[in-house]
Amino acid sequence: MTTNKASMIIDKDFQVGEVDKRIYGSFIEHLGRAVYGGIYEPDHPQADDQGFRTDVLELVKALDVPIVRYPGGNFVSGYNWEDGVGPKELRPRKLDLAWRTVEPNWVGLNEFMDWCKKAGTEPMMAVNLGTRGPDEARNLLEYANHTSGSYWSDLRISHGYKEPHKIKTWCLGNEMDGPWQMGSKTAYEYGRIANETAKMMRWTDPTVELVACGSSSIHMKTYPEWEATVLDLAYENVDYLSLHQYYGNPKGDTANFLAQSLGMDSFINTIISVCDYTQAKKRGKKKINLSFDEWNVWFHSHEQDKKLEPWTIAPPQLEDIYNHEDALVVGCMLISLLKRADRVKMACLAQLVNVIAPIMTENGGAAWKQTIYYPYMHASLYGRGTVLVPLVKSPKYDSADFTDVPYLEAVAVHNEELGEVTIFAVNRHLEEPMPFELDLRSFANCSVIEHIVQENDDLKAVNTAAEPNRVTPHKGGNAAVTDGGKIEASLPKASWNVIRVKV
Known part of the structure; x- marks a missing residue:
């Protein structure tokens, strides 16, 4: 008799919270081949009249991505958005200090908005609070969202975009605690500028939602004091706090790698505690929710990126080739996000194309799905509705970094409108199948629609253009x-x- 049996009980009245579809967002940064050679390649045989790759667009649309963060990332902290609008022949080439490349500005705000429409997604726009500040942020917002009759809105109209873009969601900078960031700041410096920027942006357009930077990782010495200081200064004018986290397996310890999502659970719960402490301290009525706007596996490309030639346009950077075990970790991370759907309202798999991405391309050639594409797609397509409290019983193991790691990682989402419950489950056991029993005691007349499985005898198996x-x-x-x-x-x-x- 196997000792590896696991079970889960769910009840439709015991709910975690509603899934905000934006939890299945992604990210396009001016980095590597994400834009040039990724979504945009005018000379490609499948490019449309604007230069966007239609093969990539089809793969993106199949994911049903609800929101895409843009234009960075570290890139945004040195980006002058004005360089990317107006006639292309007049746009300057600039050195991007974040990634040591040349930015030609062939794609900017307006082109990205056109791409969003084609991809069926919405933008999450970031403003530069590194080398710039509140004035440029409110000008960008005026350019993007104001109807007409002002300098910046009329400039947009002169560029061929009569209707405002109506961008709702905005990030107030990126990873401003990081010494690698252009214009990095202390928590106090950032909290002050974020608050003033938020204030001016709300005066320009009261409908916007604003995301303040949290710690760039749990390994920062200032974590989680950074979050407490920033919220203390900006609580009244921001809506979300961002989280960023990547996981890797550089030592080849698969059991420990598959357990990393427990750290993600702890990270989310810690930041919720800081948000709720600030609300209590300020006697506030507003609940600050979370935007986990960078998450993924990232470690495969570190060595090759050290050999890159600087100051070229769109070199291959951060091009992790994902294997089967990476897909399992991404699945566990998706489950972590869903388990706190009451507070994690937005999230961005970083990134979407070529750069630590579910979609890969060859310049002038094929586009294909990486191993991580599929869990992300399944969650996006079938993980809409209400997350139910998962009462899980599972055998456990200890790894290098974690104790009591459940072999079964699972969550359930009830889509009442469709009359469906979807269970997402990862079996972490590397040697044995897991007998699994699901008790849906409050649901009547259940029948299985399908049971999709992603498995492979080779944990290091990858997808390539050839295979x-x-x-x-x-x-x-x-x-x-x-x-x-x-x-x-x-x-x-x-x-x-x-x-x-x-x-």
């Missing part, structure tokens, strides 16, 4: 309703599972 389908999910999972009305399944070793149930 784009080496790691792909299949619909051969064996989840089924028992005579007692429960659902039983076998979750293969080291697997990502999506069990969709009609209720």
Whole structure:
């Protein structure tokens, strides 16, 4: 008899919270080949009349990405947005100090907004609070959102965009605590400028939602005091606090790598505590929610990036080639976000194309799906609705960094409108399949729609242009309703599972 059996009980009345669809957002930065050679390549055989790659657009649309952060990232802290608008032949080439490349400014705000419409997504625009400040931020907002009759709005109209872009969501800088950031600041310096920028942006357009920078990682010495100081100064004028975190497996310890999402759980809970402390301290009525606007696996490309030639246009940077175990970690991270859907309202898988991304391209050639594309797609397509409290029983293991790691990582989302419950589950066990029992005691007349499985005997298996389908999910999972009305399944070793149930 196996000792690896796991179970989960869910009840439709025990709810974590509603999923904000923006939790499935992504990120396009002027970095590497994310823009040039990624979404934009005018000489490509499948480029449209604006130079956007239609093969990439189709892969993006299949993910149903609701929001995309732009234009950075570290890039934004030295970016003059005015360089990217107006006639292309008049736009300057600039040195980007963030990534030591040349930025040609072929794509800017207006082109990105056109791309968003084609991709069926909304923008999350970032303003430069590194080398610039509140004045440039309010000018950018006026250019983007004001109807007409002012200098900046009329300039937009003269550039061929009569209707305002109506950008709702704005990031107040990026990772301003990091010494690698152009114009980095102390928590007090940033909190003051973020508050003043937010104030002026709200006066320009009261409808905007504003995201303040949190710590750039949990390893910063100032974490989480940074968050407490920034919110103390900017609580009244911001709506969200950002979180950033990446995970890697440089030592090849897969069991420990698969456990990293426990650190993500702890990170989210800590920042919620800081937000709620600030609200209590200020006797405030406003709850600050979270924007986890950078998250992913990132470590494969570190060595190759050290050899890059500086001051070129769109060199290959941060081009992690993801394997099967990376996809499992991404699945666990998606589950972490969903488990706190009551407070994590936006999140951005960083990034979308070529740069630590689910989509890869060749310049002039093919586009294909990386291993991490599939868990991200499944969550985006089927993880809409209400997250239910997951009562999970699972055997556990200890790893180098964590104790009591459950072999089963799982969450359930109830889509009442469609009459469906979807269970996302990762079996972390590297050697054994996991017998899994699901008790949906408050739901009647259950039937399994499908049981999708992503598995591979080779944890290091990757997809390439030559072999784009080496790691792909299949619909051969064996989840089924028992005579007692429960659902039983076998979750293969080291697997990502999506069990969709009609209720």
